[in-house]
Each structure stands twice: as C-alpha cells, then as structure tokens.
Amino acid sequence: MNKIRPIEENVGVRYADRKENLLEWLYQLRDRQRQHQRQGAWLIKGRDLPWENNRQGKMKWFLHPALDNTSIRSMIVFEQEIPPGGRSGAQKIYTFERLRDEFGTFTADHRDGLGHAERELVGSRYREILRELTAIVSYQWKEHLERSALKGFLFHGAVGVGKTAMAKRLTYELCRRFGDNGSAERSSDEVVMILVDGADIARGRYGDTEEQLRDIFKYARDGQSGGHHRHDDDPRRRTVLLFDDVESLFLTRNSGGAKEWHFSQNSIFFHSIDDLDTAHTAVILTTNRIDLVDEAIVDRFLSYEFAPPPVSVLEQVACEKAKLQRFTEEDLQPVLNAIRAPGAVKSIREIERMVMRAYVDKLLKAP
Ligand SMILES: Nc1ncnc2c1ncn2[C@@H]1O[C@H](COP(=O)(O)OP(=O)(O)OP(=O)(O)O)[C@@H](O)[C@H]1O
Ligand SMILES: [Mg+2]
Numbered sequence: 001m002n003k004i005r006p007i008e009e010n011v012g013v014r015y016a017d018r019k020e021n022l023l024e025w026l027y028q029l030r031d032r033q034r035q036h037q038r039q040g041a042w043l044i045k046g047r048d049l050p051w052e053n054n055r056q057g058k059m060k061w062f063l064h065p066a067l068d069n070t071s072i073r074s075m076i077v078f079e080q081e082i083p084p085g086g087r088s089g090a091q092k093i094y095t096f097e098r099l100r101d102e103f104g105t106f107t108a109d110h111r112d113g114l115g116h117a118e119r120e121l122v123g124s125r126y127r128e129i130l131r132e133l134t135a136i137v138s139y140q141w142k143e144h145l146e147r148s149a150l151k152g153f154l155f156h157g158a159v160g161v162g163k164t165a166m167a168k169r170l171t172y173e174l175c176r177r178f179g180d181n182g183s184a185e186r187s188s189d190e191v192v193m194i195l196v197d198g199a200d201i202a203r204g205r206y207g208d209t210e211e212q213l214r215d216i217f218k219y220a221r222d223g224q225s226g227g228h229h230r231h232d233d234d235p236r237r238r239t240v241l242l243f244d245d246v247e248s249l250f251l252t253r254n255s256g257g258a259k260e261w262h263f264s265q266n267s268i269f270f271h272s273i274d275d276l277d278t279a280h281t282a283v284i285l286t287t288n289r290i291d292l293v294d295e296a297i298v299d300r301f302l303s304y305e306f307a308p309p310p311v312s313v314l315e316q317v318a319c320e321k322a323k324l325q326r327f328t329e330e331d332l333q334p335v336l337n338a339i340r341a342p343g344a345v346k347s348i349r350e351i352e353r354m355v356m357r358a359y360v361d362k363l364l365k366a367p
Contacts, residue, residue: 046079053095053182057081058192081223083194084215094193096182099172106176115176121169122320123313126162129304133170136302137282138177141238144279151273152241152283154298156290157306160349163286164244166306168193170284171240178238190237194220198246198287209249210268216241217272220281239281247289250297266294273300308346314339317348321355331362 018025049060058081065076083092104118114131133153140148155163171193180191201212220239243249250266273283285301287293315336322332335354339345
C-alpha cells in the first residue's frame with residue numbers, strides 16, 4: 001500500500017515550524033508544483049512508445065494495464081497493428097513471439113548454419129528447403145539488393161504437407177539471422193510475416209480486391225503508418241509476405257472461373273511485384289492447385305514442390321505428437337500401423353488428426 005506522504009517529508013520543514021505565513025507557503029507550494037510539472041513527462045508521442053509483441057499481435061500501450069502504481073486508469077488505451085484484410089491483428093501478423101510459441105526457442109545447436117528450434121520441422125528435405133530459402137533471402141536483405149529479379153517463392157504440393165509451416169519457419173529463421181528476439185525496439189531489427197489468406201481477399205470480403213492488394217503491399221513497405229509519417233531515413237522493418245492458398249486469387253486465364261476482374265487483379269499484383277523492395281521483402285505464394293494458377297504468376301517465382309513426406313518423416317511426426325499427448329508405445333502402435341500401410345497416409349496434417357483421434361479414444365475409454 002502506498003502511504004500518504006506527510007507534509008514535512010515533502011516540504012522539508014515541519015508544518016508547525018514554518019517561518020512564512022500560510023499564503024507565502026502556498027505560493028512556494030505552487031512554484032514547486034510548477035517545477036515538478038516542467039520536469040515530469042507531459043506528452044509521450046505515439047511514435048516514441050515501444051511496441052509490445054503478444055498473442056494478440058503487435059500493440060503499443062499508452063498506459064500499460066500491468067502498471068499498478070498509477071491512479072489514472074482511464075488512459076489504458078492501446079494501438080494495435082492490424083494489416084489490411086486482417087480481422088484482428090492476432091490472426092494475420094506473425095511476430096517473433098508468435099513464431100516462438102509455435103516452434104519453441106532455439107537451442108544452441110546449429111551445425112548447418114540454421115537455428116534448431118525445439119519443435120523443429122521434421123525431415124531432411126524440409127531442412128534443405130529451409131536452408132536454401134534462408135540463404136537466398138538473407139543474401140538479398142543483407143546485400144541491400146533492392147531490385148532483384150528474384151521476388152520470392154511459390155510453394156506447391158498436396159494438402160497438409162507443410163507449405164504454410166515452411167513460410168512461418170523461414171520467417172522465424174530470418175528473425176534469428178537479423179537479430180529480432182522480440183524486444184524489437186528498433187524497427188530495423190524487426191522481421192514479421194504477414195499472412196494474406198488468398199480465398200479471403202479473392203472473395204472481396206474486405207472490399208475491393210484490387211484495393212486490398214495495393215494496401216497489402218503498401219503496408220508491407222511502410223508498416224502501420226501507411227507512409228504518412230515515414231521519413232526516408234527511418235529504419236525499415238523486414239517482411240515476409242505470405243499469400244496463402246492463392247489458387248482462387250490468381251486464376252489462370254484458361255480456366256472457366258476466370259473473369260475479367262481476375263486480369264485486373266493479376267496486373268496489380270504484377271505491378272506490385274515488379275516494384276517490390278527485395279532488400280526488405282520476400283513474397284511467398286502457396287497453393288495445392290498449381291494447375292489453376294496463372295502461368296505468368298508461376299513464371300515470376302522460384303518454385304518449390306512439396307512432395308508427400310516419406311514414411312520415416314510421418315513416423316517421426318507421429319512419435320513427436322504422441323509424446324506431447326503422453327502416449328505409450330501401445331497407444332501409438334495403431335497410428336504407426338496405419339502409416340506403414342502403403343499409400344495410406346499422405347499428409348502431415350492427417351497424422352496430427354490420427355494422433356488426436358487416438359488420444360480422444362484413449363481418454364474416453366479411461367475409467
Ligand atoms: N516437416 C514438418 N514437421 C513437423 N510438422 C509439420 C511439418 N510440416 C508440416 N507440419 C505440420 O503439419 C500441419 C499441416 O501443415 P501446413 O498447414 O503447413 O500444410 P499446407 O501444405 O500449408 O496445407 P494446405 O495446402 O492445406 O494449406 C501443420 O500443423 C504443420 O505444423
Ligand atoms: Mg497451407
């Protein structure tokens with residue numbers, strides 16, 4: 001509890017011992033208060049407040065709720081960074097903290113130059129892809145290649161084989177490389193991934209799709225301020241721009257579903273891609289229907305095919321998920337049997353579902 005300060009402590013003289021009369025004393029008090037006000041914090045500008053990365057996304061607080069020694073509570077106001085198309089910041093912007101929640105912290109071991117996270121992607125093929133992607137993006141960012149012909153990557157392959165997971169893991173690796181450890185006081189150290197759900201903007205759910213696309217690229221370039229308060233010498237954050245499941249967004253011209261507005265959408269996309277600052281941005285597209293994606297899109301990106309993982313990888317994923325659910329070998333056996341049946345399981349997501357199903361069955365059977 002805060003005690004009430006006795007006047008003596010404040011003034012330095014016992015009230016009864018003061019030499020001046022009450023009026024003089026009040027003037028002195030007034031002068032002291034004026035001085036205090038001159039020295040105290042009057043105004044903190046939004047741009048001077050630190051960003052906080054939490055599960056809700058990126059926020060800055062005008063008065064943090066965790067401060068417990070202020071009497072004013074009415075100023076608990078926050079500003080949150082919500083990218084265009086985001087329903088809330090939580091869903092669409094991946095900061096260091098969020099990625100750490102997903103993959104765990106990095107352990108000391110990095111023999112191949114890559115970090116090793118606690119919940120690492122399983123499989124040597126994934127490791128190899130991650131190594132290539134990291135090398136390419138790091139090079140362009142470190143060497144300030146602003147106008148590189150290489151704008152980014154196209155991940156294609158079946159459902160649930162780690163395309164989206166790879167984009168996140170790459171971003172996490174780039175955080176490590178570029179010194180973003182979550183404190184991110186300098187936006188020049190910050191690396192974020194912006195996830196754009198292809199189906200969401202294709203549907204025009206958040207307004208005009210063309211406008212959305214323009215906003216997204218602008219946001220990736222300038223961040224929250226939308227360029228209004230930017231100065232050319234401001235540090236720029238680095239962004240991985242993920243367009244997830246793009247088949248409905250960039251339909252091929254030949255497909256029956258392609259309408260005129262697809263062309264105008266595609267042309268805005270091309271324009272933004274051609275304009276992209278590759279020293280600070282990398283674009284990733286994912287799809288499991290590459291046959292539906294416009295060729296001109298396919299041509300502009302470096303393609304990676306995500307093949308169905310081999311049985312050994314599926315087994316290892318099953319074992320790791322099972323460990324989290326505290327499975328015994330006996331609990332896990334049926335899942336492993338299913339994996340080993342030829343051609344039975346094709347995706348990692350399916351493994352996760354099977355382990356979850358086995359877990360629920362087990363706990364429902366428990367006495
Ligand atoms: N190499 C891996 N090791 C461990 N877990 C993985 C790996 N790849 C993917 N996963 C997990 O499998 C699940 C499915 O992966 P993800 O969502 O990335 O698939 P996707 O290819 O994007 O699928 P879709 O085409 O449906 O979007 C996720 O929970 C992801 O974390
Ligand atoms: Mg995906």
